[in-house]
Amino acid sequence: MKFRLVSDYTPQGDQPEAIKRLVDGIELGKRSQVLLGITGSGKTFTMANVIDQVQKPALILAHNKTLAAQLYQEFKNLFPDNAVEYFVSYYDYYQPEAYVPRTDTYIEKDLSINDRIEKLRLRATCSLLERDDVIIVSSVSCIYGLGLPEYFREMKLSLNVGDTCKRDAVLIHLIELQYTRNDYELTRSHFRVRGDILEIVPAYEDDLGYRIEFFGDEIEKISEIDPLTGKVKRKIKGLSIYPGSHHVTPEEARVSAMQTIREELKERSDFFRKENLLVEQQRIEQRTKYDLEMIKEIGYCKGVENYSRHFASRNEGEPPSCLLDYFPSDYLIFVDESHQTLPQIHAMHNGDRARKKSLVDFGFRLPSAYDNRPLKFEEFYNHIHQVVYVSATPGAWEVAEAGGDVVQQIIRPTGL
The missing domain is CATH 3.30.2060.10 (Penicillin-binding protein 1b domain)
Known part of the structure; x- marks a missing residue:
């Protein structure tokens, strides 16, 4: 099905010229473009018109849930006949697993999942596998690890x-x-x-x-x-x-994962014993063997995402699968408020690794837990096919990426 923009309004002010330049750039194969639009200039309507004209699935990336929800509603209204989906973190409350060595305090993961948002996340990935006319509005949650799209598709x-x-x-x-x-x-x-x-x-x-x-x-x-x-x-x-979770795994992949988890456990246990860290050795053996037993009996365990590298047969350090892997190769990304969103993407990986370091060092998790992570910025960049950075104040990096060519939207549709 084709994208069909439904609106009582037509582009006004600087919008027609901005739309034309962005569409021409996309059709010429430009990888990066910048839309500099002041507040109230109708940047969302411009993005919608670009999608309608180029007919490509799109990811709209926002820097927080509130902005994402607002954009989601606007795009739903503009494309009522197409699949407009919402993909943000489904946690109402999230206390990550952590260990504080100074006070010998282990903090267990505690969370509350929003049922409605979980449903919308699953619907987003299903739409990407079933349809071509898909627009997904997402927070930076889209760079966090998900199950392999191959497993999600094959197990339906x-x-x-x-x-x-x-x-x-x-x-x-x-x-x-x-x-x-x-x-x-x-x-x-x-x-x-x-x-x-x-x-x-x-x-x-x-x-x-x-x-x-x-x-x-x-x-x-x-x-x-x-x-x-x-x-x-x-x-x-x-x-x-389709599966009821993004973290489903075929039986043969589970068997293979359990074997490689056991091998990593032996390697880590030997390391702790050699260093005379007997408490850490006992801790990692007890926790991992319990998790393996749960995986064997019911197919998953609490914190199963920490073993995602094994289930996906990835090598150490390889990027995890994420929402971006569910898109076809020829898709568009609009990074909204790019001056705030890009620094967020830059910071995600280091923050996640710093928290996990003490968990790994003190025997609460195997080192493979490091690979259950958000994408590094370079990895996110490698997923980009064509991107438009949208901001009232684009940064120097975005402008340089676009070769200094900035599409300006200064005059509002009202003429101001």
């Missing part, structure tokens, strides 16, 4: 009317996708079973469920339903159910 459950498959095999697949059975209440990320009827609400939906009716080992009927009332909305021929 596809069901079609007439397919031959055992009902119990479908249920096992759903559990592997981190869905939970609840035969009483049908809510997001849950499914229920009544005889030959399976009902499920995907993790990225709230008010849309599916009913799959079996006849023996054959799928006889699939319907979209209202999860609350059970009323059928319409019959469909097939559907795809």
Whole structure:
């Protein structure tokens, strides 16, 4: 489906010239451009017109959740027929795991996840894998590690009317996708079973469920339903159910990861013993063996993201997969308020590593935990295909990146 901008307004003031220059630059293959727009000059409307004309999926990068939410609502209104999604941190409260050596204080990770934002994050990645007409408004959360897009895509459950498959095999697949059975209440990320009827609400939906009716080992009927009332909305021929978490892993990858985790544990344990750090040795062995047992039994453990390097078969120091890896190669990035957003991206990696250093040094985590991290700035830069830095006060670095060519939007649509 194509992008279709819906608005009662037309570009005014400096907007038409700014739109033309940005579109021409993108079509000529320019990697970096700068839009210098004063407050109230309609930079969001300019970005929307550029997307509408170049017809490329886009990431709008904001420096905080409040600005991201505002931009999300504006783009939803401008592109009502397209997939406009929201991707920010889903924590209402987050106390990261830490260790303070001076007072010998271990602080366990404590968090509260916002259910609605988790749903929107999952919907964002599903849209990227299903559609071309996608705009994602994100905070710097987009540079933090996510599960591999290959795993997320490959592990989806596809069901079609007439397919031959055992009902119990479908249920096992759903559990592997981190869905939970609840035969009483049908809510997001849950499914229920009544005889030959399976009902499920995907993790990225709230008010849309599916009913799959079996006849023996054959799928006889699939319907979209209202999860609350059970009323059928319409019959469909097939559907795809994506995982209930970004951190799902196929069985063979789990087995391989467990083996490499054991190898790293032995190496770290030997290091602590050689240094006569017996408390640290006992600590890392106890914690890691418990985590391995949990992974073996249920497929994941608390803090499983700290082993992401092993699950993704990455080498030490390699960048993690993140939201940017879910985009097709030919996509646009708009860095809004770039004079504030870019310094944030610069700072993320060092802050994360400083916190983890004491956890690794004192045996709370294996060194591979360092690789569960946000992207370094250079890694983020390498993900860029084409970018527009948007700011009222662009920095010297952005201007230099654009070769000194700055698109100015000074006259407001009102003529001021």
